Amino acid sequence: MDPRQLQLDDEGRLKHFLTTDGLDRAVLTEILDRAEGFLSVSRQAVKKVPLCRGKIIANVFFENSTRTRTTFELAAKRLSADVLNVNIGTSATAKGETLLDTFRNLEAMNVDMFVVRHADSGAAQFIAEHAAPFVSVINAGDGSYAHPTQGMLDMFTIRRHKGAFEPLIAVIVGDVLHSRVARSQIGALRTLGAAEVRVVAPRTLIPAVAEEALGVRVFTKLDDGIRDADVIIMLRLQRERMNGAFLPSEHEYFHLFGLTEQRIQQAKPDAIVMHPGPINRGVEIDSSIADGPRSVILEQVSNGLAIRMAVMSMCIGTQNLALAHASRPAEALAPSPEAAQGAQHG
Amino acid sequence: MAERQLTIANGRVLDPANGLDQVIDLHLSNGRIVAIGTAPEGFEPQRLIDATGLVVCPGLVDLCARLREPGLEHKGTIESETAAAAAGGITTLCCPPDTAPVIDTPAVAQLIRRRAKTRGQARVLPVGALTKGLAGQQISEMAALREAGCPAVSNADRPIRNTRVKRRALEYAATFDLTSILHPADHDLSDGGLVHEGRVSTQLGLPGIPEAAETVALARDLALAEQTGARVHFRGLSTARATEMLAEARSRGVAASADVSVHQLFLTEDDLYGFNANAHVIPPLRTPKDRDALRAAVASGAISAICSDHRPHEPDAKLAPFPQTRPGISALETLLSLVLELVAEGVMDLGTALARVTCNPADILNRAFGRIEIGARADLCLFDLNERWRPAPEHWLSQGRNTPFFGRELRGRVRYTLSNGRLVYERGS
Numbered sequence: 001m002d003p004r005q006l007q008l009d010d011e012g013r014l015k016h017f018l019t020t021d022g023l024d025r026a027v028l029t030e031i032l033d034r035a036e037g038f039l040s041v042s043r044q045a046v047k048k049v050p051l052c053r054g055k056i057i058a059n060v061f062f063e064n065s066t067r068t069r070t071t072f073e074l075a076a077k078r079l080s081a082d083v084l085n086v087n088i089g090t091s092a093t094a095k096g097e098t099l100l101d102t103f104r105n106l107e108a109m110n111v112d113m114f115v116v117r118h119a120d121s122g123a124a125q126f127i128a129e130h131a132a133p134f135v136s137v138i139n140a141g142d143g144s145y146a147h148p149t150q151g152m153l154d155m156f157t158i159r160r161h162k163g164a165f166e167p168l169i170a171v172i173v174g175d176v177l178h179s180r181v182a183r184s185q186i187g188a189l190r191t192l193g194a195a196e197v198r199v200v201a202p203r204t205l206i207p208a209v210a211e212e213a214l215g216v217r218v219f220t221k222l223d224d225g226i227r228d229a230d231v232i233i234m235l236r237l238q239r240e241r242m243n244g245a246f247l248p249s250e251h252e253y254f255h256l257f258g259l260t261e262q263r264i265q266q267a268k269p270d271a272i273v274m275h276p277g278p279i280n281r282g283v284e285i286d287s288s289i290a291d292g293p294r295s296v297i298l299e300q301v302s303n304g305l306a307i308r309m310a311v312m313s314m315c316i317g318t319q320n321l322a323l324a325h326a327s328r329p330a331e332a333l334a335p336s337p338e339a340a341q342g343a344q345h346g
Numbered sequence: 347m348a349e350r351q352l353t354i355a356n357g358r359v360l361d362p363a364n365g366l367d368q369v370i371d372l373h374l375s376n377g378r379i380v381a382i383g384t385a386p387e388g389f390e391p392q393r394l395i396d397a398t399g400l401v402v403c404p405g406l407v408d409l410c411a412r413l414r415e416p417g418l419e420h421k422g423t424i425e426s427e428t429a430a431a432a433a434g435g436i437t438t439l440c441c442p443p444d445t446a447p448v449i450d451t452p453a454v455a456q457l458i459r460r461r462a463k464t465r466g467q468a469r470v471l472p473v474g475a476l477t478k479g480l481a482g483q484q485i486s487e488m489a490a491l492r493e494a495g496c497p498a499v500s501n502a503d504r505p506i507r508n509t510r511v512k513r514r515a516l517e518y519a520a521t522f523d524l525t526s527i528l529h530p531a532d533h534d535l536s537d538g539g540l541v542h543e544g545r546v547s548t549q550l551g552l553p554g555i556p557e558a559a560e561t562v563a564l565a566r567d568l569a570l571a572e573q574t575g576a577r578v579h580f581r582g583l584s585t586a587r588a589t590e591m592l593a594e595a596r597s598r599g600v601a602a603s604a605d606v607s608v609h610q611l612f613l614t615e616d617d618l619y620g621f622n623a624n625a626h627v628i629p630p631l632r633t634p635k636d637r638d639a640l641r642a643a644v645a646s647g648a649i650s651a652i653c654s655d656h657r658p659h660e661p662d663a664k665l666a667p668f669p670q671t672r673p674g675i676s677a678l679e680t681l682l683s684l685v686l687e688l689v690a691e692g693v694m695d696l697g698t699a700l701a702r703v704t705c706n707p708a709d710i711l712n713r714a715f716g717r718i719e720i721g722a723r724a725d726l727c728l729f730d731l732n733e734r735w736r737p738a739p740e741h742w743l744s745q746g747r748n749t750p751f752f753g754r755e756l757r758g759r760v761r762y763t764l765s766n767g768r769l770v771y772e773r774g775s
Contacts, residue, residue, distance in 0.1 A: 001620045021549075099666055121551040122621035123667035143669065144551030183551055208556075213548035 001129055013318040016128040017311045018139045019146040020187035028152065028191055034310035035156050035303070041078060042305065051313040052081035055112040060086045060102075061140070062118040067277065068140050068150075071301070072115045075308035079316075084111065099123070100130055107132050113315060114138070121145035121180075134323055136315035138308075144178050150276055151184025153307040155192060157300050158231055161272050165192040171226050171267075172216075173200045173257060174235030174284060175246075177207045181276045182235055186214050200225030201257065204246045222257050229267040233274045234259055234284045250283050259285045264294070272296050351375045351390060352767065357397025357728060361404060361718035362701035372402060374724040377767035382720060393769075397728055400761055401696075404704040404716045405437025405468075405725030409527070409605055410581060411656035411678060413439075413470065414745075416457065417446025422658040422745040424458065428466035430678040430744035432771035435727030435760040436654070437468050438708070438715050439678075442527075443475040444502035450475035450486045452494035459495050467763075467770040469725070471711070473527060474499045476515045482506040485515045492522050497711040500527035500581070503628060507533065513570050520576035525710060527579045528567050530588065531629065535559035540669055542630040546615040552668065555630050557585045564588050568595045571602050579710050580604040582655060584629040586639030593648040603710050604648070606640050607655035608684045609675055609750075613637075617750060623664040623671040624750040627655075644702060645694040651707040654681040658746020676746035680737055682729060684751075686758030696731075724767035733759040 004022030009015050014027060041049055057076040059069050069085065076083045088102065103114065113136045116124050121143030128137040141147040155165075162168055170189050176182045176199045189197045199210060200219045210218050219225030226232055237253065247253050259273065273285070273294045281287045290297060354372040359382070361367075366382075373381040373389055380386055411431065414422035431439055441458065443449035449458070455472040462470035474491030476499045478484045488499055499519050506512040519526045536559035541547045543554025564580065568591065571578040583589060583604050592604050609627060614634050617625040625631060643649040657674025664671050681703065689699045704716035715725060737751050763771035 003620070098662060099670075118667065120667035120669040122669070125621055126667045142667075144553075146551070180551060183549075207548035208543045208554055209545050210548055213545040 001125070003125065006125065006128055009318055009322065013321070014311070014314045015318045016131075016137045017148055017315060018124045018128055018137065020148050020151055020184050020191060021146070023191065025191050025193065028155070028188060031152055031307065031310050031314065032156050032159055034314065035152075035306040038306040038309040039303075041309070042302065048078055048080055050080045052076065052079035052316050055081045055316055056084060056110060057081045057113045057115065057312065058084040058086055058106055058111045059115045059140070060088060060106065060117075062088050062116075062123075063141070065117055065140070067301075068117065071304045072138075072140060072308055075305050075312055078305070079309055079313055081113075081312075099127070103127055103130070107135060111135065112319065113312065115140050117141045119143055134319050134326075136319055138311060138315065141180055144180050144183070146184050147180040148184045148188075149304070149308050149311055150181050151188045152311070153300060153304040154185055154233065154274060154276070155188045156303045156307055157274065157296050158272070160303070161296065162230060165189070165194045168194045168230045169196045169198065169228055170194050170231040170233065171198045171200060171229040172233045172235060173222065173225065173259065175205045175237055176201055176210065176235070177205045178238070179235050183214070185233060186216055190215050198225050198229070202247065222259075222263055223266050226263065226267045229271050231272055231274065232259065232264070232267060236276060236278065237280060237284055254283050258283065259289055261286060261288060264289060274300060276300070350392060352393045352395065353385065353389075353391040354395045354397050354402055354726070354728070357400050357402035359402045359718060360697065360700060362697045363404070363705035363717040364719060366718060367697060372718070372726070374764070374767045377724055379718060379720055379722050379724050382718070395728070395762060399730065400728045401731055402718075402726060402728050403700050404718055405727050405763065405765060406435050406682060406703045407707040407711075407716045408436050408439040408654050408656070408678070408681065408703070409579075409651055409707045409710065410442060410607075410653040411436075411439040412444075412658070412674070413441050414658060415445070415461065416454070420660050421663070424461045424470065425465040426743065426745045427656070427658060427678065428462060428468040428470065430676075430742075432467035432763045432765065433743050433760060434654070434678040434680070435682045435729060435763050436678055437725035437727070437763065437765045438471065439468055440471045440473050440498065440711070442473050442500055442502040444480060444504065448475050448480050449473065449491070449496070450478050450480070452490045455491060455494035455496050468765055471495065471497050473497070474524075476501040476519065476526060477506060477511065480504040482508065483511060485511070485518050488519055488524055489522050492524055496524070497713060498525040498527050498579070501529070503529045503531065505531070505533040509566065509570070512567070513574060516570055516576040516578065517574050520574065523712070525577050525579050525712065527581050529581045530560050530564040530567060530583070532559045532562040535562060540626070540630070541618055542615045542632045544615060544633060546618050550618065550621065557587060557632070560585050560629060561587050561591060564591055568592070568600060568602060571595075572598075572600045575601065577601045582607050582610070582629055582653070583640065583643075583649060584610055584632050584636065586636045589639050589643040589648055593643070593646075596648065603650050605651035605653050605707070605710075606644060606649050608652050608677060608681055609655070611637060611641050611644065611652070611688065612684060613750065621668040622750065623666070623668055624675065624748055626664075626668065626671050626673050627675060628673040641688065641693050644688070645698065650702065651710060652681070652685055652702045653707075654678050656744070657748075658744050659748045661747065664748050674748065676742075676744045676749050678744060679742065680749065680751050680756065682727070682760060683735075683756035683758050686731065687756060690757050724764055726762075726764040727760060728762040729758055729760045731758050733757070735759050
C-alpha cells in the first residue's frame with residue numbers, strides 16, 4: 001500500500017510512523033517542532049508528561065538492539081505509558097509462529113502501539129497494514145528500508161545546529177547499500193529542502209541507479225565528497241561486509257573512507273559530524289574527530305529521546321481522536337479502510 | 347460427459363497454424379475433428395454448440411504451469427489446477443520437474459499423467475529432470491523419462507553450476523531428441539536477490555537481481571547450444587538485453603527458442619511499490635523498457651511462446667513481510683485474456699497472439715497440439731473477444747489466489763473449453 005495513505009488519517013494526521021517516504025514537509029516539520037517541546041521535559045525535576053497515560057506500548061524487537069530499544073522504552077515511560085519489552089530475537093520463526101500470529105497475540109493483550117524492529121525490509125509496513133483499528137505501529141528499523149526515528153533525530157540535530165535546511169550540503173559516507181538509516185536520512189533531507197545530498201562510498205556499497213532512485217550525488221572519493229559540506233554523516237560499517245566481496249579490509253576502508261583531521265579540512269569550518277552509532281573507531285572515524293568539537297554524536301542520542309516522544313505522542317493523539325469519533329453513537333465502529341484492505345491481501 | 351458427436355456451429359474458427367480464419371462449422375466425433383464446414387454423411391450430433399459471435403481457436407498450450415502435485419497439495423492439486431486451466435482455455439500444459447519428489451524417475455512422471463487422466467480437466471505433460479534430484483551434478487535417465495511421456499527435460503529454476511555437467515546434459519538430451527528447457531539465471535549473481543536491481547530495489551532496500559544474472563547465464567547456455575547443436579528452449583526471459591542476444595544467436599542458426607511469462611508483458615518493477623507481494627516473481631519484474639522489448643520480441647517471433655508461469659500458493663505464502671513471501675502468480679485463468687489485451691493494445695494481431703499460445707509452444711515440444719485440422723484431437727477454446735470482466739476470488743478455480751490481476755478489467759473471456767472432444771468448461775453468457 002502507498003506509504004502516505006497508510007501513515008496518515010483522512011485529516012493528514014500521523015497514525016503510524018513507518019518511513020519518511022510519502023510524508024510531506026509539514027508533517028516532518030511538525031515532528032521536529034514537537035520534539036523541541038519535549039527537550040525541556042528531560043530537564044524538569046519530574047521528567048514525565050501524561051500524554052500516553054493508560055496506553056500500552058510494546059517494543060517488539062526481532063533483531064537485537066540495546067540502544068534503540070532503550071530510548072524507545074524511556075520515551076514511552078516519560079509519556080506515562082505502560083511498556084512491554086518483547087524480545088523475540090530470531091527464534092520465533094524457528095518455532096513456526098507466523099509474524100501475524102505473534103502480533104495477533106499481542107493485540108489480544110490490548111496493546112495500543114507497537115514499536116517494531118525486524119530484519120526484513122517492509123516488515124513494519126506489513127504489520128501496520130494488518131494491525132487492528134486504533135493500533136499504531138512505529139518502525140524502529142526494518143531491513144535495509146527505513147529507520148525513520150533515527151532519520152528524524154538526525155534532522156532534529158541538524159536543525160538545532162544549522163537552522164534552515166535550504167542552504168545545506170549534507171554528505172553521507174559509508175555503506176549506503178545496506179543502510180536503512182541512510183535511506184531515511186536521504187528521504188528526510190530531500191523533503192525538508194536540503195540544497196544537496198551526497199553519498200560517498202566505494203561502488204560496491206552504493207545501490208544501483210542511486211542518483212535517479214534516491215536523488216543524491218554519488219562520489220567515490222571522500223575528499224571530493226565532503227568538499228564544502230555543512231553536515232557529514234558517517235555510517236556504521238558492519239563487520240560482516242568485510243567477509244564478503246564488498247570490501248577487502250578495514251585497513252583499506254579507513255585509508256580511503258575514514259574521516260580524519262586532515263580530510264575534514266575540505267568541509268566547511270563549521271561543519272558538524274554525525275554518526276548513528278555504535279562507532280567503530282579507527283574504521284569509519286578517527287577518535288579525535290568523534291570526541292572533537294565538531295562531533296554531535298552524543299547529542300544525537302539525547303535528541304533521539306525527544307523525537308521518539310514526539311512521534312509516539314502524535315500517533316497516540318491521532319488514535320484518541322479516532323476512538324472518540326468511533327464511540328459517538330451515530331458512528332459505526334467500522335474497521336479502518338487500511339485494515340480492511342490489508343486483510344484482503346494474499 | 348463426452349458427447350460422441352458434437353457440432354460447433356457458426357463460430358469464427360481461427361487457427362494460426364493453418365492460416366484459417368473464417369466463420370464455419372466444426373464437427374467432432376470420438377474426440378477428434380472429423381469435418382470443417384459441411385457435416386459428414388450421416389453425422390448426427392448429440393449436442394450443438396452455437397458459437398455465433400465467438401472465436402473458436404485451438405486449446406491453449408502452456409509450457410510452464412506448476413500444479414503442486416505431488417508434494418505441495420496445500421498449494422494446489424492436479425484436479426484443482428487443471429480445472430483452472432480449463433476455465434482459462436488451456437488444454438495442454440507442461441509441469442516443471444520441481445515437484446516433491448522430483449520428476450527424475452518414470453514413476454513420478456507416470457503418477458502425474460495417470461492422475462491427470464483420471465481427475466484432470468486438461469492434458470498434463472510432465473517435464474523430466476535434466477539432472478538427478480535437480481541437484482545439478484548427475485544427468486538423469488532421460489531415455490526412461492521420455493518413454494514415460496516427458497516431452498522435454500529441464501532443471502526448473504535450480505542451478506547446474508558446473509558447465510561441463512550442463513554440456514553433457516544437453517548432449518544427452520539431444521540424443522533422444524528431447525528439448526532442453528533452460529532458465530537463464532546465474533545463481534551466483536541472483537542468489538539472495540528478490541527484485542530487479544534498479545530504482546525500486548534501491549528505494550525499498552530490497553536485495554537486487556541484476557540484469558547480468560540473466561544475460562551471463564544466457565550467454566553461457568547459447569554457447570553450449572551452439573557447440574553441441576542441442577535444441578534448447580529458454581524459459582521466461584525478463585530483460586531487453588536477453589531478447590537481443592537470443593535474436594542474434596538465432597540469426598546465426600542456433601537452435602534456440604524462448605518464451606516469456608505473461609505477467610512480464612504487463613507488470614514492471616513499479617508494481618512492487620508498497621511491498622506488493624503479489625508482484626513478487628522470479629525472474630523479477632524489470633523496467634518498462636524491458637517490458638516493451640519483451641512485447642516487441644513476442645510480436646516479431648524472436649520470443650515464440652507466452653506462458654502462464656502459473657504458481658499457485660496458499661494465502662500464508664504471500665502474507666508476510668516481502669522478503670519472506672514466496673514468488674509467483676496464479677495465472678492460468680488470466681492467460682488468454684492478457685494475451686488478448688496485447689491485441690487490443692495493438693502489440694500484435696489476433697492470429698499472431700494466438701499462435702504464441704497454441705501452435706508455437708506445441709512446436710517447441712515437437713508435438714502436434716494446438717491445431718485445428720481434420721483428424722486432430724478436438725482440443726478447442728471458444729471465447730468471446732469483446733466480453734469485459736474483472737477477475738475476482740469468487741469465481742476463481744485455482745487453489746492459489748495469489749494474483750495482482752484481481753479487480754483489473756480485462757477484455758476477452760473463455761466461454762467453452764473442449765479437451766479431446768469433451769466439454770471441460772462451460773459458462774453461460
